[in-house]
Amino acid sequence: MHGTQPLDPSSTPQAARRIEVRGVSKAFGTRADEALELARQGVSKSEILKRTGAVLAIDDVSFSVDAGEIFVVMGLSGSGKSTLVRCLNRLHDPTVGSIEIDGEDILKASEQRLRELRLGKITMVFQHFALLPHRTVAENVEYGLKMRGMGKAERREKALKTLENVGLAGWGDRYPHNLSGGMQQRVGLARALALDPEILLMDEPFSALDPLIRRDMQGELIELQRRYRTTIIFITHDLNEALTLGDHVAVMKDGRLAQVGKPAEIVLNPADDYVSAFTRDIDRGRVLPVRTAIRRAADSAALSALIEKGAASIEGSRPLHEAFGLVSGGKPVVVMGPDGKPEGQFDATDMAAMLAGDDAGKGQPAQVRPETDQTRQGQTKQGQTSQGRS
Amino acid sequence: MSDSMNALRAATDLARPSHYGELPLDDWIQAVVKDWLVPVLRPFFRMLQMPIQMLLDNLQALLLAIPFAVLLIVIVLGAWRAAGRGVAIFTLVSLLLLDWIGIWRETMITLAMILTAVVFCIIVGIPAGILAARSDRAAAVIRPILDVMQTIPSFVYLVPIVMLFGVGMVPAVIATIIFALPPLVRLTNLGIRQVQEELVEAGRAFGSTSRQILWEIQLPLALRTIMTGVNQTLMLALSMAVIGALIGAGGLGLIVNTGLGRLDVGYASVGGLGIVLMAIILDRVTQALGETGKDGKGAGG
Ligand SMILES: Nc1ncnc2c1ncn2[C@@H]1O[C@H](COP(=O)(O)OP(=O)(O)OP(=O)(O)O)[C@@H](O)[C@H]1O
Ligand SMILES: [Mg+2]
Numbered sequence: 001m002h003g004t005q006p007l008d009p010s011s012t013p014q015a016a017r018r019i020e021v022r023g024v025s026k027a028f029g030t031r032a033d034e035a036l037e038l039a040r041q042g043v044s045k046s047e048i049l050k051r052t053g054a055v056l057a058i059d060d061v062s063f064s065v066d067a068g069e070i071f072v073v074m075g076l077s078g079s080g081k082s083t084l085v086r087c088l089n090r091l092h093d094p095t096v097g098s099i100e101i102d103g104e105d106i107l108k109a110s111e112q113r114l115r116e117l118r119l120g121k122i123t124m125v126f127q128h129f130a131l132l133p134h135r136t137v138a139e140n141v142e143y144g145l146k147m148r149g150m151g152k153a154e155r156r157e158k159a160l161k162t163l164e165n166v167g168l169a170g171w172g173d174r175y176p177h178n179l180s181g182g183m184q185q186r187v188g189l190a191r192a193l194a195l196d197p198e199i200l201l202m203d204e205p206f207s208a209l210d211p212l213i214r215r216d217m218q219g220e221l222i223e224l225q226r227r228y229r230t231t232i233i234f235i236t237h238d239l240n241e242a243l244t245l246g247d248h249v250a251v252m253k254d255g256r257l258a259q260v261g262k263p264a265e266i267v268l269n270p271a272d273d274y275v276s277a278f279t280r281d282i283d284r285g286r287v288l289p290v291r292t293a294i295r296r297a298a299d300s301a302a303l304s305a306l307i308e309k310g311a312a313s314i315e316g317s318r319p320l321h322e323a324f325g326l327v328s329g330g331k332p333v334v335v336m337g338p339d340g341k342p343e344g345q346f347d348a349t350d351m352a353a354m355l356a357g358d359d360a361g362k363g364q365p366a367q368v369r370p371e372t373d374q375t376r377q378g379q380t381k382q383g384q385t386s387q388g389r390s
Numbered sequence: 391m392s393d394s395m396n397a398l399r400a401a402t403d404l405a406r407p408s409h410y411g412e413l414p415l416d417d418w419i420q421a422v423v424k425d426w427l428v429p430v431l432r433p434f435f436r437m438l439q440m441p442i443q444m445l446l447d448n449l450q451a452l453l454l455a456i457p458f459a460v461l462l463i464v465i466v467l468g469a470w471r472a473a474g475r476g477v478a479i480f481t482l483v484s485l486l487l488l489d490w491i492g493i494w495r496e497t498m499i500t501l502a503m504i505l506t507a508v509v510f511c512i513i514v515g516i517p518a519g520i521l522a523a524r525s526d527r528a529a530a531v532i533r534p535i536l537d538v539m540q541t542i543p544s545f546v547y548l549v550p551i552v553m554l555f556g557v558g559m560v561p562a563v564i565a566t567i568i569f570a571l572p573p574l575v576r577l578t579n580l581g582i583r584q585v586q587e588e589l590v591e592a593g594r595a596f597g598s599t600s601r602q603i604l605w606e607i608q609l610p611l612a613l614r615t616i617m618t619g620v621n622q623t624l625m626l627a628l629s630m631a632v633i634g635a636l637i638g639a640g641g642l643g644l645i646v647n648t649g650l651g652r653l654d655v656g657y658a659s660v661g662g663l664g665i666v667l668m669a670i671i672l673d674r675v676t677q678a679l680g681e682t683g684k685d686g687k688g689a690g691g
Contacts, residue, residue, distance in 0.1 A: 086591070091594055115598075118594070123595065124592075126588060126595075130591065132589060132610075133611070143592075143596055143606075147602065148597070191596075195596075
């Protein structure tokens with residue numbers, strides 16, 4: 001079942017490239033090619049619709065996803081998120097472009113090969129659940145296993161176990177319409193998870209959940225992804241969710257990618273007004289790592305001295321809000337690197353400035369990229385000892 | 391005044407094609423059907439006739455062979471299971487009445503006839519509906535055929551059917567099939583097309599073939615609409631009982647026709663009552679079957 005991962009020269013050994021999307025566009029309508037031609041000439045989407053009757057849902061999108069990361073696509077309603085994610089398993093055929101999964105161009109895959117991929121490697125959670133109303137919850141969860149040809153008893157057992165994992169033990173014999181929206185979405189999740197997919201496409205899986213369960217499910221998703229190294233494409237229209245979950249976040253606007261980057265990059269260096277308008281409402285304390293609050297460079301001897309004098313310390317990848325208690329005394333707090341060595345320090349003023357978004361012109365953001373990179377590796381190496389995103 | 395009117399009429403008549411002679415369309419059709427269609431196609435149609443004849447004969451023999459009490463119990467229990475106590479009681483009373491007024495045998499003959507017609511409607515109609523649902527091109531071919539079938543008055547195709555098949559029960563069943571088929575095809579098509587696109591996508595996303603999607607997702611979800619189609623087909627078939635009797639079908643239709651011929655209102659009404667009671671029972675039972683199709687086992691939960 002595990003596909004071979006060809007060595008891509010551009011990828012680092014730790015992070016094999018899993019999905020490579022290049023120049024993908026999708027227009028709905030009989031005159032899709034014409035629509036793309038017009039788009040290339042810079043004609044607006046509404047004008048294209050008027051002239052060809054075709055809807056340009058995604059327009060020249062490129063990005064890549066590494067193995068074992070959560071890649072979040074974020075955008076407003078109608079920006080093309082669902083269309084994009086449906087192109088990744090070819091529920092939609094892109095009008096142009098190429099999509100490689102583990103080095104295989106899936107746009108050239110035969111119907112037979114596509115089914116193999118969907119049965120074995122790549123699966124999906126639907127925005128509107130898409131549960132079969134005439135099947136029980138357990139039968140719904142079994143669906144993919146049944147398609148794989150697994151025996152009745154075996155797949156029932158697997159389904160019940162997966163249901164238990166998503167907190168729906170005992171609901172197996174009910175019908176989807178007996179369940180609340182949030183529960184139905186968890187059935188949809190279980191249906192996908194039962195297949196132990198290598199790649200999981202999730203189209204707004206948590207939008208129907210209430211905030212508490214939503215937070216739980218986010219935590220569980222991160223757990224899951226750590227445990228199984230599942231590669232996850234996660235769609236959301238909530239930037240807070242995008243930034244808390246994503247290793248990388250792509251912001252979509254009208255079918256194009258406005259920005260792709262790590263969460264801290266999106267917050268600290270928004271590519272344009274559109275992205276920065278989004279970032280205004282986010283909960284910076286949750287999204288930004290403590291490390292970003294460091295304002296003054298300091299040598300490690302001085303930092304060690306501070307610790308010896310009793311200054312508090314915190315791991316650099318923890319979210320800022322966890323440091324509230326530490327800075328309240330007015331004393332500086334030392335930031336520790338993933339290797340356990342001190343990286344720098346900050347105090348209440350630095351932290352307040354960071355939370356308020358008052359970071360312009362300090363030259364700090366330039367440092368964010370390598371630092372967050374390091375964070376990611378640190379997290380994955382340390383496994384559960386890192387609580388950077390709890 | 392009247393002179394000028396006549397002159398005007400004479401002048402405008404020049405614009406009428408019939409002024410120059412009549413187009414013998416009826417003769418042409420007669421020639422095509424009688425001299426070409428019938429002799430060429432008769433062997434083919436005779437072959438079509440065989441399975442219908444077989445099913446009809448067996449069904450009729452069976453219904454007439456089963457002792458009255460046994461058949462009564464079977465039908466009433468069936469109605470109970472499918473549609474509940476009320477319909478079961480109604481069925482019991484109706485069937486007893488039908489026997490009491492002396493038309494049990496005719497009722498069974500008509501039942502065998504329409505059941506045969508409906509079985510063949512299902513064999514042809516559901517696959518045709520599935521085909522139409524899965525291919526727009528097939529739908530574009532099938533739809534006008536259905537339109538024609540539904541708009542031609544049944545009396546018009548009775549004549550060629552008699553020419554091809556002769557008179558008797560089987561030709562009547564064939565006329566019934568033509569008359570009753572369209573709604574089943576349409577509703578099967580509609581039922582499948584109405585299944586939410588996202589559910590079909592879910593099937594594809596989990597690696598189903600289109601055949602698996604049909605059986606696992608589309609047909610179960612279309613079942614209720616398809617059952618509505620079966621119900622409609624059944625009702626239409628029953629409504630052909632009288633017309634079918636014109637070309638040799640027996641049963642209740644024959645009673646009505648004979649009553650009409652003799653101007654015997656009583657006799658005709660007895661036949662009519664039989665048809666109405668049968669219609670009500672069959673309608674309630676098939677509708678109830680359609681309802682269970684909708685809720686599935688979920689209704690119990
Ligand atoms: N099957 C289709 N046929 C025609 N147009 C479509 C189709 N699917 C999507 N579109 C159009 O493509 C655009 C993007 O739709 P999409 O569903 O991808 O948006 P989205 O970002 O997922 O929105 P939401 O957050 O509301 O789910 C919309 O303008 C929509 O009308
Ligand atoms: Mg969507």
